[in-house]
Amino acid sequence: FFVRTNSSCWHTDPFSSSELQDACGCRKCPNGTPGAPYLKNSLGHTLLNLSAFSVEEYLLVASEKPRLGGWSFGVRISDQVEDANSNISKPKTLAKVWYNQGFHSLPSYLNHLNNLILWRHLPPSADWRQYGITLYSHPYGGALLNEDKILESIRQCGVALCIVLGFSILTASIGSSVVKDRVTGAKRLQHISGLGYRMYWFTNFLYDMLFYLVSVCLCVAIIFAFQLSAFTFRENLAATALLLALFGYATLPWMYLLSRIFSSSDVAFISYISLNFICGLCTMLITIMPRLLAIISKAQNLQNIYDVLKWVFTLFPQFCLGQGLIELCYNQIKYDLTHNFSVDSYVSPFEMNFLGWIFMELAFQGTVLLLLRLLLHWDLLQQWRGHSALRDTVKTSKDIDVEKEQMRVFEGRTSGDILVLHNLSKSYQSFFKKTTAVQDISLGIPRGECFGLLGVNGAGKSTTFKMLNGDIAPTSGRAVIRTPMGDEVALSSAGVAGVLIGYCPQQDALDDLLTGWEHLHYYCSLRGIPKQHIPEVAEDLVRRLHLEAHVNQPVRTYSGGTKRKLSTALALVGKPDILLLDEPSSGMDPCSKQYLWEAIMKDVREGCAAVLTSHSMEECEALCTRLAIMVNGSFKCLGSPQHIKNRFGDGYTVKVWLCKRGHQHHTISDCLKLHFPGIQFKGQRLNLLEYHLPKRWGCLADLFKVLEKNKTFLNIKHYSINQTTLEQVFINFATEQQQTPQATLEPSTDSYHPQHLPI
Ligand SMILES: Nc1ncnc2c1ncn2[C@@H]1O[C@H](COP(=O)(O)OP(=O)(O)OP(=O)(O)O)[C@@H](O)[C@H]1O
Numbered sequence: 081f082f083v084r085t086n087s088s089c090w091h092t093d094p095f096s097s098s099e100l101q102d103a104c105g106c107r108k109c110p111n112g113t114p115g116a117p118y119l120k121n122s123l124g125h126t127l128l129n130l131s132a133f134s135v136e137e138y139l140l141v142a143s144e145k146p147r148l149g150g151w152s153f154g155v156r157i158s159d160q161v162e163d164a165n166s167n168i169s170k171p172k173t174l175a176k177v178w179y180n181q182g183f184h185s186l187p188s189y190l191n192h193l194n195n196l197i198l199w200r201h202l203p204p205s206a207d208w209r210q211y212g213i214t215l216y217s218h219p220y221g222g223a224l225l226n227e228d229k230i231l232e233s234i235r236q237c238g239v240a241l242c243i244v245l246g247f248s249i250l251t252a253s254i255g256s257s258v259v260k261d262r263v264t265g266a267k268r269l270q271h272i273s274g275l276g277y278r279m280y281w282f283t284n285f286l287y288d289m290l291f292y293l294v295s296v297c298l299c300v301a302i303i304f305a306f307q308l309s310a311f312t313f314r315e316n317l318a319a320t321a322l323l324l325a326l327f328g329y330a331t332l333p334w335m336y337l338l339s340r341i342f343s344s345s346d347v348a349f350i351s352y353i354s355l356n357f358i359c360g361l362c363t364m365l366i367t368i369m370p371r372l373l374a375i376i377s378k379a380q381n382l383q384n385i386y387d388v389l390k391w392v393f394t395l396f397p398q399f400c401l402g403q404g405l406i407e408l409c410y411n412q413i414k415y416d417l418t419h420n421f422s423v424d425s426y427v428s429p430f431e432m433n434f435l436g437w438i439f440m441e442l443a444f445q446g447t448v449l450l451l452l453r454l455l456l457h458w459d460l461l462q463q464w465r466g467h468s469a470l471r472d473t474v475k476t477s478k479d480i481d482v483e484k485e486q487m488r489v490f491e492g493r494t495s496g497d498i499l500v501l502h503n504l505s506k507s508y509q510s511f512f513k514k515t516t517a518v519q520d521i522s523l524g525i526p527r528g529e530c531f532g533l534l535g536v537n538g539a540g541k542s543t544t545f546k547m548l549n550g551d552i553a554p555t556s557g558r559a560v561i562r563t564p565m566g567d568e569v570a571l572s573s574a575g576v577a578g579v580l581i582g583y584c585p586q587q588d589a590l591d592d593l594l595t596g597w598e599h600l601h602y603y604c605s606l607r608g609i610p611k612q613h614i615p616e617v618a619e620d621l622v623r624r625l626h627l628e629a630h631v632n633q634p635v636r637t638y639s640g641g642t643k644r645k646l647s648t649a650l651a652l653v654g655k656p657d658i659l660l661l662d663e664p665s666s667g668m669d670p671c672s673k674q675y676l677w678e679a680i681m682k683d684v685r686e687g688c689a690a691v692l693t694s695h696s697m698e699e700c701e702a703l704c705t706r707l708a709i710m711v712n713g714s715f716k717c718l719g720s721p722q723h724i725k726n727r728f729g730d731g732y733t734v735k736v737w738l739c740k741r742g743h744q745h746h747t748i749s750d751c752l753k754l755h756f757p758g759i760q761f762k763g764q765r766l767n768l769l770e771y772h773l774p775k776r777w778g779c780l781a782d783l784f785k786v787l788e789k790n791k792t793f794l795n796i797k798h799y800s801i802n803q804t805t806l807e808q809v810f811i812n813f814a815t816e817q818q819q820t821p822q823a824t825l826e827p828s829t830d831s832y833h834p835q836h837l838p839i
Pocket residue numbers: 508509515516517535536537538539540541542543544822
């Protein structure tokens with residue numbers, strides 16, 4: 081308790097009744113006469129001659145119950161509280177009001193003193209009884225301040241931050257799915273199969289929004305269940321739901337636009353979360369600082385800074401969400417504070433100068449970004465770049481066949497070809513180095529041809545494929561298709577020109593949740609096959625690729641080989657004019673390979689032009705009418721498999737199986753070298769020895785003769801003599817590949833590999 085009686089003297093302690101009685105000069109006068117017409121201070125000095133005012137009765141009556149309060153006059157200021165500048169202690173005429181316990185005692189005793197002062201200043205002729213200040217006491221009408229409620233609203237600011245974090249993660253996980261679609265090739269596959277860009281993005285957006293809105297509903301239900309007043313009071317629940325929904329509406333197109341820069345969906349997911357949270361939290365913190373300082377200091381320039389920052393940061397949907405939720409909490413705190421004083425300071429969140437501007441901003445951003453996403457697409461950019469990338473200069477190649485093909489393309493002798501590559505090149509530019517993945521390849525592929533692209537890992541096959549299917553733009557050169565009318569059109573316009581392309585990507589672009597049937601039905605619909613014919617077409621493909629046992633199961637239950645079969649089946653849907661097959665048989669058993677080859681050959685025989693990459697020489701020999709071996713991004717040889725074997729496969733391969741394991745090869749090697757000095761020992765595995773005999777060092781008949789004659793003497797169980805295989809030609813070229821970390825030979829799963837020396 082304290083009573084301030086003047087600027088330099090105040091008491092903070094409550095007083096006991098006896099202290100109070102002692103302090104009341106009128107009750108306990110120094111001369112010992114209660115009720116004397118003098119008011120004296122504690123030192124006995126007369127302060128007021130009350131008889132002059134005839135108020136003694138009043139004071140006596142007023143001081144009858146001194147335990148509730150009283151007055152003292154002329155009390156000397158204690159040394160501690162005296163002004164430090166004045167060291168002279170002098171008595172001052174003071175009036176002090178004392179009170180104790182009762183809440184009403186202070187105002188009533190103060191009022192007595194005020195009355196006294198009033199009467200003191202009345203003119204002598206005036207009757208003091210006619211004047212007076214009356215004090216009324218009424219109970220307080222308002223409720224007490226509910227501190228718990230206010231603290232709860234402040235705590236809900238923390239909930240707002242959690243909501244921002246949660247929705248940052250949710251939108252990131254939804255937004256990164258399109259990156260997965262692109263990286264696995266599913267997006268490209270759908271475009272190639274006939275799905276337009278706009279349709280893809282629009283349906284994606286609709287589906288993602290639907291999925292997102294389910295989460296919004298769950299979140300709003302939880303908020304409602306826990307009755308978080310900042311987000312549920314009056315119109316706040318509707319505002320919270322709208323804010324969350326619009327956040328998704330503005331954020332998803334923004335993520336779609338950025339999706340192209342990510343090479344993995346995991347990287348995209350982490351990046352989106354970081355971007356969301358950085359944009360959301362940092363912008364909120366940056367704006368909160370000047371706002372708080374402006375509230376504390378009442379400085380107008382800080383308020384201006386806050387206003388400017390607020391408008392600038394509305395560019396970020398994350399800021400809009402955080403700011404909107406914090407504003408709802410702030411509104412609620414204000415309401416809780418003023419509500420106790422019967423003032424309703426609640427502002428509707430839908431008012432334009434409150435959250436209305438945030439809603440408008442989010443809706444505007446979402447619409448503009450979605451339109452941008454629908455209008456801008458990769459092929460459009462490729463077309464712009466394609467015009468500047470054309471460069472038709474004939475480069476001399478080391479190989480005569482490659483050069484001939486190049487001349488054929490440049491001289492325009494490709495009228496019968498459906499797919500033509502003009503000097504196609506691709507370089508990847510990173511910060512520190514430039515990698516030339518594909519270098520000036522020219523090629524024309526007619527209908528009914530299966531062209532094989534061979535090369536070690538990193539030779540540039542997949543890059544060539546990506547340029548063919550429109551996934552990446554060539555650095556220079558172009559790939560065109562010839563329409564049935566004979567016009568050359570860009571690959572991206574194939575669908576419009578009526579040329580169907582089937583694509584089997586290196587990674588299976590399948591949806592784990594769909595069954596084989598559902599995949600086939602979907603891709604048949606994309607190809608435009610009439611609904612009534614879809615079962616027939618799908619069944620035909622299932623039968624040709626022997627997928628009957630799996631087609632009703634979800635794809636997640638498929639083995640690697642079965643997934644490849646389904647991927648190839650999807651590429652074959654609708655009898656495409658051009659088939660792009662990137663390692664279609666990898667991971668398949670020999671039996672499945674036979675079915676696959678038959679399926680591909682059937683389409684090729686019916687006039688389809690196929691381009692195939694494979695690490696299986698057996699497959700290339702079985703399927704390809706022509707092939708090229710790529711080394712460091714350029715063709716090193718080109719022609720039919722037999723032509724390549726004839727040109728580059730010099731001589732014979734001799735395989736000798738010994739009767740016993742562990743025998744050294746020296747005796748046999750010495751014997752063979754005696755008859756054929758040019759023979760090369762290539763390696764030994766268990767009891768198998770392998771030799772290469774160049775043609776000029778001996779003929780087939782002599783070789784048989786020597787081996788038959790010495791079979792028993794050399795402990796030979798049996799032997800075989802073959803013409804040099806395509807695989808050996810391939811290995812010979814592969815040694816030319818730059819010794820980069822990627823340039824390692826991938827062992828074929830299909831054929832036995834001895835420890836080869838290069839031929
Ligand atoms: N996105 C990229 N950025 C930079 N360099 C790349 C990129 N993609 C491929 N390369 C490089 O381009 C070269 C050719 O790669 P590509 O994937 O076309 O080889 P490939 O013949 O298909 O190999 P594989 O048989 O393993 O599929 C390699 O040196 C590779 O490192």
